[in-house]
Each structure stands twice: as C-alpha cells, then as structure tokens.
Amino acid sequence: MTQAGRAYFGRRYLISASHRLHSAALTDEENQAAFGRCNNPHGHGHNYVVEVRVAGPVDPETGMVVNLADLDAVVRARVLDRFDQGNLNCDEAFRNLVPTTENLCRVVFDILKPNLPAGELECVRVEETENNSFEYYGG
Ligand code: NI
Numbered sequence: 001m002t003q004a005g006r007a008y009f010g011r012r013y014l015i016s017a018s019h020r021l022h023s024a025a026l027t028d029e030e031n032q033a034a035f036g037r038c039n040n041p042h043g044h045g046h047n048y049v050v051e052v053r054v055a056g057p058v059d060p061e062t063g064m065v066v067n068l069a070d071l072d073a074v075v076r077a078r079v080l081d082r083f084d085q086g087n088l089n090c091d092e093a094f095r096n097l098v099p100t101t102e103n104l105c106r107v108v109f110d111i112l113k114p115n116l117p118a119g120e121l122e123c124v125r126v127e128e129t130e131n132n133s134f135e136y137y138g139g
Pocket of ligand 1: 019038044046
C-alpha cells in the first residue's frame with residue numbers, strides 16, 4: 001500500500017459561552033445597525049460546536065493521523081478550559097476583536113496550529129446555531 005497522500009481526521013468539541021457583538025470602532029448607532037439584537041448590552045449565549053480537522057500522513061505504525069487522546073488533551077488545555085462556560089468578550093483574544101463566530105474560528109485556529117501533537121491543522125469549523133457555521137483555514 002502506498003504511503004503517500006494525506007488523510008483527514010475531524011473531531012468535534014462543545015464550547016458553551018456568551019458574547020456580545022460590539023465594535024469599539026463603531027458608534028452605538030452603527031453597532032446597533034450592524035449587529036442588531038446581538039448588540040444587546042447583556043449579551044447572550046451559544047452552544048458552539050467546534051470541529052478541528054487535522055491533516056497528515058497515516059502513521060505506518062499506529063495507523064492514525066493523530067492520536068485522538070493527545071489531540072483532546074491539547075484542545076482541553078488550550079481551548080475548552082479557556083473558553084467553555086465563559087464570556088468571550090472577557091478573554092484577551094477578543095479585547096480588540098469582535099467575538100463573532102468568524103473570529104472565534106480564527107482565534108481557535110491560531111491557538112491550535114502551533115500546538116498540535118501530530119499532523120497539520122487543516123481547518124477549524126464552528127457551528128454557532130443549527131443554521132450558521134463558519135470555517136477558517138488560515139494562510
Ligand atoms: Ni451570538
């Protein structure tokens with residue numbers, strides 16, 4: 001069997017967190033126009049489904065792209081423990097960044113990319129609601 005080529009491993013995690021969409025670069029009226037109900041000063045919550053996709057060769061000895069227990073440990077320590085059950089607006093990553101789900105994808109991607117136990121981070125996909133999802137591929 002050929003050893004060339006890449007395989008892809010995807011794993012889903014849950015982050016329950018609140019946020020308020022508000023940009024310091026906009027006036028109150030512009031924020032209201034841009035974000036509508038999501039600009040409510042009290043914020044609101046989501047159960048974000050975060051999918052991490054890792055690409056790489058299948059290790060000939062283990063048959064895996066990445067050991068899922070090792071991946072879980074990294075995601076737990078660096079992402080879930082940091083954001084789950086929190087308010088995204090209070091995290092330093094969002095101090096100057098509107099905590100949209102697009103930006104949550106980017107933040108999680110940038111945290112995980114240099115810290116994966118094996119393989120290469122292909123993308124981070126986040127489902128914000130049943131109807132909304134976002135993907136970020138870096139680069
Ligand atoms: Ni929201």
